[in-house]
Amino acid sequence: MSPERIVPSTPNAAFDTSSLSSQSSSLPLWDRLSTWASENKAVVYTIAGVAVVVTGAGIVYYRSDSRTGSHTVGAEADLKKRASKKERRKAKKEKDKEQAQPNPRAPEQGGQPDVKQNMPRVEADPSEDLPRIDPSTVESFSDQERKEYATKLKVAGNKAYGDKSYNEAIDLYGKAILCKPDPIFYSNRAACYNALGTWDKVVEDTSAAIALDSEYVKALNRRANAYENLERFSEALLDATASCIIDGFRNEQSVQGVERLLKKVAEAKGKAILEGKQKRLPSPTFVTNYLQSFRPRPRPEGLEDTADLREDSGKGQLRAGLAAMEKKTGDGYDAASTAFDKALELRDLDEHEAFAYNMRGTFRYLRGENADALKDLDKSVELQPSLTQSYIKRASMHLELGNREGAAEDFEKAMEHKQDDPDIYYHRAQLHFILAEFADAAKDYQKSIDLDHDFIFSHIQLGVTQYKMGSIASSMATFRRTMKKFDKMPDVYNYYGELLLDQQKYSEAIEKFETAIEMEKQTKPLGMNVLPLVNKALALFQWKQDFQEAEKLLQKALIIDPECDIAVATMAQLLLQQGKVTEALKYFERAAELSRTEGEIVNALSYAEATRTQLEVQEKYPQLANRLQGMGGLPGGGGMR
Numbered sequence: 001m002s003p004e005r006i007v008p009s010t011p012n013a014a015f016d017t018s019s020l021s022s023q024s025s026s027l028p029l030w031d032r033l034s035t036w037a038s039e040n041k042a043v044v045y046t047i048a049g050v051a052v053v054v055t056g057a058g059i060v061y062y063r064s065d066s067r068t069g070s071h072t073v074g075a076e077a078d079l080k081k082r083a084s085k086k087e088r089r090k091a092k093k094e095k096d097k098e099q100a101q102p103n104p105r106a107p108e109q110g111g112q113p114d115v116k117q118n119m120p121r122v123e124a125d126p127s128e129d130l131p132r133i134d135p136s137t138v139e140s141f142s143d144q145e146r147k148e149y150a151t152k153l154k155v156a157g158n159k160a161y162g163d164k165s166y167n168e169a170i171d172l173y174g175k176a177i178l179c180k181p182d183p184i185f186y187s188n189r190a191a192c193y194n195a196l197g198t199w200d201k202v203v204e205d206t207s208a209a210i211a212l213d214s215e216y217v218k219a220l221n222r223r224a225n226a227y228e229n230l231e232r233f234s235e236a237l238l239d240a241t242a243s244c245i246i247d248g249f250r251n252e253q254s255v256q257g258v259e260r261l262l263k264k265v266a267e268a269k270g271k272a273i274l275e276g277k278q279k280r281l282p283s284p285t286f287v288t289n290y291l292q293s294f295r296p297r298p299r300p301e302g303l304e305d306t307a308d309l310r311e312d313s314g315k316g317q318l319r320a321g322l323a324a325m326e327k328k329t330g331d332g333y334d335a336a337s338t339a340f341d342k343a344l345e346l347r348d349l350d351e352h353e354a355f356a357y358n359m360r361g362t363f364r365y366l367r368g369e370n371a372d373a374l375k376d377l378d379k380s381v382e383l384q385p386s387l388t389q390s391y392i393k394r395a396s397m398h399l400e401l402g403n404r405e406g407a408a409e410d411f412e413k414a415m416e417h418k419q420d421d422p423d424i425y426y427h428r429a430q431l432h433f434i435l436a437e438f439a440d441a442a443k444d445y446q447k448s449i450d451l452d453h454d455f456i457f458s459h460i461q462l463g464v465t466q467y468k469m470g471s472i473a474s475s476m477a478t479f480r481r482t483m484k485k486f487d488k489m490p491d492v493y494n495y496y497g498e499l500l501l502d503q504q505k506y507s508e509a510i511e512k513f514e515t516a517i518e519m520e521k522q523t524k525p526l527g528m529n530v531l532p533l534v535n536k537a538l539a540l541f542q543w544k545q546d547f548q549e550a551e552k553l554l555q556k557a558l559i560i561d562p563e564c565d566i567a568v569a570t571m572a573q574l575l576l577q578q579g580k581v582t583e584a585l586k587y588f589e590r591a592a593e594l595s596r597t598e599g600e601i602v603n604a605l606s607y608a609e610a611t612r613t614q615l616e617v618q619e620k621y622p623q624l625a626n627r628l629q630g631m632g633g634l635p636g637g638g639g640m641r
Helices: 027-040 076-080 085-100 143-162 166-179 183-196 199-212 217-229 233-246 252-276 284-291 314-325 330-346 350-366 370-383 388-400 404-417 422-434 438-451 456-468 472-485 490-502 506-523 531-544 547-560 565-577 581-594 598-620 622-630
Strands: 050-055 058-063
Touching (some): 166 183, 183 199, 199 217, 217 233, 217 252, 233 252, 233 598, 252 598, 284 330, 284 350, 314 330, 314 350, 330 350, 350 388, 370 388, 388 404, 388 422, 404 422, 422 456, 456 490, 472 490, 490 506, 490 531, 506 531, 531 547, 531 565, 565 581, 565 598
Antiparallel strands (some): 050 058
């Protein structure tokens, strides 16, 4: 597992361990995007009241409570102060009073028909005194008669609905519509069709209601429910989103509906992407971060550059793969992957066969071919049980697949063969960290350091863990010691800069990011890690709202590493902040294309679909644009571009 990144505290987060990834280097950036969006009230998920944060550790949902005003422009100062007990009691009383008042147009997914509050009580069946009503007779009624007849028919329809006589109610509401085409009548008839599960008819009647009253929340919710049952998830999402905006995100059921629909839309599209997705390596930044999470070791004896090996032999290809991997470039990693495949095809590997399976399994895992990767690592440990790295890598895969017990078992097996291998403790600490077991993580990081003091990431991760535990002073001291010991390593400056950025020490953070950038240029000119560039872009935005310079840095990062999903996603968010929603959508979709696992694809698509929905709401319901902007939904305050 690669080094974790510094993340803000997320007490309300819920990990979905079914999609845990060993590549955790993306954690802080995605998490910080969520914080950044929340603070600036302009992220796309404002429209849904939910932010989905893609992390290397899986899916984390951050719910924005719109009822507290967390998406209201100018509310930042008020939210920083916790309300007094007296104020909270008063607010609760007012809320209870508001909820107790009957609301004939209150939103609900399917249920009861609308009933006007001032409707007189009618004991007898009001439809008994009515003349025959059909298209041929209605024309002869006066406007007043039509109004009176429509009211009586509605009351009769409500009674029939209450008695679960849905077909009778449908007939009565239909006659009421003949007398007076009213959105409530259409919506009530849709409620009958809803009860019968006749979803096409629900869509037809709610659409008629919405055509008469475009802000009819109950009709929008009913149509969203019908669309969902018809598996027309994108259309359901649009209606549910419009309903939330009109209702000011006050209805928790509607907000949850948007969240659910976003996931369904993303899952449906994600499945299609996965089926047609060509398996390939992720960005060089991703691959490098994963590979460097293992301590560097010399090549196995017999695979040195000086060894006399034919290039067309299994051993020759294994050596060629190791040499290509050492370049730390995209082309180098592609060449290494091909060479490891070729090595096992050619065979004749002798004592290096287990190692060859280890390396092919590693690159299959990086390509997202988890099933084949597990088979390779199974074969590796079968051939050479003492090769502890195979157990560690298999544990990473088990964790990503949600098999926590399998991961723990592999760490135990690795220790049975080599109890003093520091990599075992480092990667087991990563497991504890991902699962928020920070005390256990700190113990394992320290054990890794005790066994090998010269591996930088054990020190960095110990500092990150201390920070997550709230031991800020200890964390800062750990990073200062690490910078002193590893003063020529860019990673420590980048990670320490993230810690400073999380504390809003912008000037110091940018200084550390710039140091990391310069060191990367000097030490890895052809394959530099672009994360310091991305971090600096975020810092400039947060500190000075410097969109232009932040964009330049992200563009530079994407020139160096065009497939860096973190840089792509950050660019999408930055464009969104400026109101460039159409451009942002392209980057969100690109992030989905670059994702490795189904969970990562679904999360990236959730961003894309929420962005797309914002555009569609703007186009279909232009009268909601100002209201959405008031809630912070339209970024930048400059309208759509």
